[in-house]
Amino acid sequence: MMIRLKTAAIIASIMVTTTVTACAGDLTAVRVSDYDGASRIVFDMTELPLSWTKSYNANQNTVTLNLANTTNKISNAADRTTHKIGVLKGMSFQPTNDGLQVRLSANQSINYHAFTLSNPNRVVVDLFSDYSQKTTKSVGASIQTANIKTAVNEGLIRAYAMTVSNDAPMVVASVPGGKPLSSISQQHIAAVGLSVPGKSFDKPYSVSASGEVDLNRIQSIGVLRYTPSRGYFIEEKKPLLQAKTPKSTLVITTVNGPRRNNALTLYTSSFGESTNTNEFGYEVTVSNGKVLKVGNGNSALGNNQFVLSAHGAAIASLKSLKVGTPVVLQPRQELAKVETAGGAMVEGGTLVLHNGSYVGPKDSTNRSRSFIGTTKDEKLVVATVDKHNASSVGVTLEEGANLLTSLGAINGFEVSNQGSVDVEVDGHYTHKGNETPSAYEKILIIK
Known part of the structure; x- marks a missing residue:
């Protein structure tokens, strides 16, 4: 549904000086999208501000942006697309001596995340409520699922989690060419997509054409194992x-x-x-x-x-x-590779959680991601996070590790390079990374 958000187009006064100043950018349009508990405001710019500041007044629930060398050239009311009830109540523009001040008022106490994009040039502000909601469901004696809505530093996220008891064994199926989870013929109580065709798990480091390792990507990987006597546990595999x-x-x-x-x-x-x-x-x-x-x-x-x-x-x-x-x-290559009998092993992606502490890279971006973890009492934890506009902004690796911790995991790794994976429980898709189920070459099957 499209409705119009009235915004005043204020013509900034032109100051004539003898000093040559840096080129100013124009604010040319504003678009607002509302989601459940969040609003995204996108400002279209001819040039990004040379500098800018942001602040939040908790008493007034107002975010203020000061955009240097920016002129308001908006000639039309902003387009506002409403999917759900958002949090933006209104906005105003005020020219200043060195640019433009933008004030965004919310209808409740909020958090916010502001960032810029280039080509096209945009300033984006996400306003989002600070709340957490978790709905759990038990499936038989071995499985518990959870739908999670919560907030990270950059915005709201939607996550799905599954916890498996330590007496429900797993196997890992290899399917050349891939197939969806719904095509699994062997008896099972749950299944998790691990890798789609053409996308293997990230190496613990990336390598350039010359063979040189990227220092910022030297990381251990996690190896998930299951034994009947112990349950689920994760071992660290260090870089070679x-x-x-x-x-x-x-x-x-x-x-x-x-x-x-x-x-x-x-x-x-x-x-x-x-x-x-x-x-x-x-x-x-x-x-x-x-x-x-x-x-x-x-x-x-x-x-x-x-x-x-x-x-x-x-x-x-x-x-x-x-x-x-x-x-x-x-x-360097391994001298030998030992597999666990019965296929009860997953050599996964980047290790992010070890003995309760974050051990992944210092910096990472918000993406749709999936994680596998294990608890102190040898249960299996699977968590997958979507990324879809401001309704779910995805997570960094550290935020994913924090999510695993909140679910009871002490060790965990990312199911790297796979995004948000599909999960099937009791014969039904309980989570899909995309509208259409994906085909997987490796599938974790809970018996």
């Missing part, structure tokens, strides 16, 4: 890496962990500000693919830098590296 120099290949034994005797350890900035090692070793700092400096311990960890730290017998492997020597990090 090597350092390649013009004359040698150095096997890295540990990543971002304590330096041990006769071992070669890799440290990145995600470990901290320094390696925190003592002086009884040998360390090489690499920046932009070349040795920057050498030392004995506690080397600083700057952005886009890594440190190779050796102790004992491993020191000799680093002694030949001088300042300026090229060094490239590369993945």
Whole structure:
């Protein structure tokens, strides 16, 4: 339903000065979309503001934007699309000495998230209520499902979760070409889509065309296992890496962990500000693919830098590296891969939760994501989060880990690169990532 939101088009006064100022941008249109408990306001701009500030007045439930070098050129009332009852009550525009002030008033206490987009240039503000709703349902003695509506820093999210008891076993089916969960012929009480054709789980690190590892993506992955004697549990699989120099290949034994005797350890900035090692070793700092400096311990960890730290017998492997020597990090292959009998294993994506603490990347974007976790009493937890406009803005990896924690998980990983996956319980789809069920090449089946 389209209705009109009346907004005054205010013509800003033109100041004539002898000083040349930066090019100003024009605010040309405003669009509002209302959802259940949220409103999204989109401002179309000819240029993004050179600078801008945002603030919230809790007493007045008002968000204020100050857009520098911006002129209000709105000539028509804003279009407002109403899907549900939103939270935006009104808006006003006021020219200032250096730009434009926008005030957005809400009909209740809210949170908000404001951000910019380029090409086309837009300022977007999401206003959303701060509430949490969880509806649970038990299916037999082994399954409990939950539909969740809650808020993260960036807006509202809609999530679906399933908890499986530790005495309900799993198997993992491999289906070349893929098939939907509704096509599973073997008897089961629940099924979860794991990977769609052409989209394998993310590696714990990404690799460039030259074979070099992206430092910001060096992460452990999670491995889900099930045994009748124990139930569900997740193990950490650490990255397997090597350092390649013009004359040698150095096997890295540990990543971002304590330096041990006769071992070669890799440290990145995600470990901290320094390696925190003592002086009884040998360390090489690499920046932009070349040795920057050498030392004995506690080397600083700057952005886009890594440190190779050796102790004992491993020191000799680093002694030949001088300042300026090229060094490239590369993945190395496993010597052997052991599978669990019966297919009761899922080697998943990025590990995000370990012993109750977040262990994923420092930064990630809001996306539709799915996660697998395990609880202290060896239950299985599956959580999937949608992303659809302001009604569900998706989650970061850390927010996904927090969701797992709220469901009782202490360990967990992302079902990486799959978005929001399908879940079937008791012969019915209880969650679909898209309107049409997806086909999956790997499927987790609960017996």
